[in-house]
Amino acid sequence: MTIGRGLKWALVAQVVLAVFLVIADIDRSWIPRVGSQPPLPSGPVSPGDQVRRYDPSRPHPEFTDRPDRPPIDLPSEFPARLEFSMVDAADDTRVLLLNGPINSGDSxxxxxxxxxxxxxxxxxxxxxxxGVVSEALSIGRGLREAEANTIMLPGMICLSSCPYMFAAGQNRHVSRTAALGLHQHYYETPGYMPVFLAVEGIQYGQGQTLEYLIEMGVNPGLMVYSLNTPPEEIYLLVEEELLQTQLATEMIE
Known part of the structure; x- marks a missing residue:
């Protein structure tokens, strides 16, 4: 085999590999599913009925049991990224509000x-x-270092990676009309990375999350709820689960 022919076949092999990796990286939502998917229920959750559709664009999903508006005046839509502001809550208490999705650079x-x-x-x-799990963990460590308490006020939500920020509070109070939920996470892995390395990265990320929960004094068994729930769905934790896992230290009205 000549050098020219060898380079030609090497180029062909690289093109085939590139095509394979592009196909492997196609979002699974593009792949048609066989059969119909049963619709998920809507409305407030109850024990045993806790899985809902995950829609990160909606600041007030149907599954929150909201008899009244939240005690903080919130915009009708989430901002483009996490925002920080001191606001007045109930009883003229000043709190630091973290509002919006968690993106790279927010920590x-x-x-x-x-x-x-x-x-x-x-x-x-x-x-x-x-949003981004690693950013949530970093923000959480900043909250723990500041020795802050965390609170979920009535009608507010904390989903996906947000509960890991909430876990950083010294005391963690959850309103019975707030919603905390978990699901499987995406970890940052380059699209060109071989599958076995991507899996290794995901496992490493999960290990980091488990280590973080132990560090914050939260039962790492909390991860069971996230690992068993697909990313397009969200598992809403009920009062018993919040207290048993120690994600919440106290439930409030």
């Missing part, structure tokens, strides 16, 4: 925000559909 922004405060916040309220 650094949050660190800078905390550094610019005259005094660390005593209580942090959350309202987020989740």
């Amino acid at each position: 650094e922004r949050f660190t800078n925000y905390l550094a610019g405060m005259n005094t660390p916040p005593e209580t942090v309220a959350l309202n987020s559909p989740g």
Whole structure:
């Protein structure tokens, strides 16, 4: 075989490999599913009926049992990324509100925000559909370092990776009309990475999350609910699960 022919076949092999990796990286939502999927229920959850469709664009999903508006005036849509602001909650209590999806770079922004405060916040309220897991863990460690408490106020949501930020509170109060939910996570793995390396990266990310939960004093068994729930769905935790896993230290009205 000549050098020219060898280079030609090497090029062909690279093209075939590239095509294979592109096909492997196609979002599974493009692949038609055989048979119809039964529709998920809507409305507030109850024990044994806790899986709902995950829609990160909706700040007020149907599964939140909201007799009233949240005590904080929230916009009708989520911002483009996580926002931080001091707001008045019930009984003229000032809290630091984290509102919106968690994107790359938000942990650094949050660190800078905390550094610019005259005094660390005593209580942090959350309202987020989740986002990048590693950013949520980093923000959570910043909250724990600041010795802040976390709270879920009535009518607010904390989904996907958001509960890991919530887990960082010294005391963690959850309103019975708030919603905390988990599902399988996506970890940052390059699209060109071979499958076995991508799986290794996912397992490493899950290990980091388990280590984080133990660090925060939360039962790592909490991960069972996320690992068993597809990413297009969300598993809403009920009061017993919140307390048993120690994700919540106290339920409030």
